[in-house]
Amino acid sequence: AQTVTQSQPEMSVQEAETVTLSCTYDTSESDYYLFWYKQPPSRQMILVIRQEAYKQQNATENRFSVNFQKAAKSFSLKISDSQLGDAAMYFCAYRSANTNAGKSTFGDGTTLTVKP
Amino acid sequence: NAGVTQTPKFQVLKTGQSMTLQCAQDMNHEYMSWYRQDPGMGLRLIHYSVGAGITDQGEVPNGYNVSRSTTEDFPLRLLSAAPSQTSVYFCASSPRTARPSGNTIYFGEGSWLTVV
Numbered sequence: 519a520q521t522v523t524q525s526q527p528e529m530s531v532q533e534a535e536t537v538t539l540s541c542t543y544d545t546s547e548s549d550y551y552l553f554w555y556k557q558p559p560s561r562q563m564i565l566v567i568r569q570e571a572y573k574q575q576n577a578t579e580n581r582f583s584v585n586f587q588k589a590a591k592s593f594s595l596k597i598s599d600s601q602l603g604d605a606a607m608y609f610c611a612y613r614s615a616n617t618n619a620g621k622s623t624f625g626d627g628t629t630l631t632v633k634p
Numbered sequence: 635n636a637g638v639t640q641t642p643k644f645q646v647l648k649t650g651q652s653m654t655l656q657c658a659q660d661m662n663h664e665y666m667s668w669y670r671q672d673p674g675m676g677l678r679l680i681h682y683s684v685g686a687g688i689t690d691q692g693e694v695p696n697g698y699n700v701s702r703s704t705t706e707d708f709p710l711r712l713l714s715a716a717p718s719q720t721s722v723y724f725c726a727s728s729p730r731t732a733r734p735s736g737n738t739i740y741f742g743e744g745s746w747l748t749v750v
Contacts, residue, residue: 553739561671561722563741609676613728613739621667621692622728622739626676 520545522612524625531600532633538585539595539628541610549615552586552593557627558606566608569593571615597630605632637661640725640742647715647749655710655745657725663740665728666708667692668700670721671744677724683708715749722746 521544531537543552554566569577569586576584581601585594597604610625641656659666667682669692679692681700689700697719699711708727712719725742 555739555741561744563724563726565738568738611739621665621679621682621690622726623679624669624677 520547520550520612520614520623522610522623522625524608524610524628526628527626528629528631530631530633531597533600533602535600536596536598537600537630539597539608539610539630541593541595541625543591543593543610543612543623545591545612545614547614547616551613551615552584553611553613553622554582554584554593554595555609555611555624556604556606557609563609567595600632602632602634605630638725638727638740638742640723640745642745643743644746645748647712647747649715649717649749651715653712653715655712655723655725655747657708657710657742658706659708659725659727659740660706661727661729661740662705663727664705664730666702667726668698668708668710669724669726670694670719671724672721680710680723712747717749720747720749 523542550571552569556564556566567579567582581598583596607627607629609627613622638659664685668680669677678694683689683702686705723745726739728739
């Protein structure tokens, strides 16, 4: 079974600075998807960024980028120029590309505080 | 663009009562899942489905039943509510592998359940 580990329960960053959230996962599969989701206090789950394992290039979405290290099974999220609105809980998630898999595995989350 | 719709948003139950959380998606997704999120915690998978007529247990299935008679709907039934089931419940859906769009997981807005 796949597992996802977020080793940092809490992180803080100064506004306008850069922060990196860590995520490692364990799988025997070679084809899968990885996601970072943001959950603000409203509890809504918002997709931040997605990475396909067969793509070597790291995904980027504006101020958000990932460092995907497939061999090391590592998938960290970098937030540049942090803003107050980035304060939230962030979840790393794994999804098999196997069409029979059907379920996703989430880490326990990292709570990010942004200091003004 | 309804996406994933959950009802009710808020519910208070007495211990021993039963109820059904409704989940519907209009994106013709094969995969649907139910998660629970306790305060300050991550998402734990209750049940999931890879298509109409097919369901399977996640990591915390006890006390819950599901069925999937149509592609669109995936209701979650609490059989005899207990205070330990006080949580926020999320329904999620995703398509089968469909590159290049990938397998993004779409979430409902959550159902806040309190059992007294």
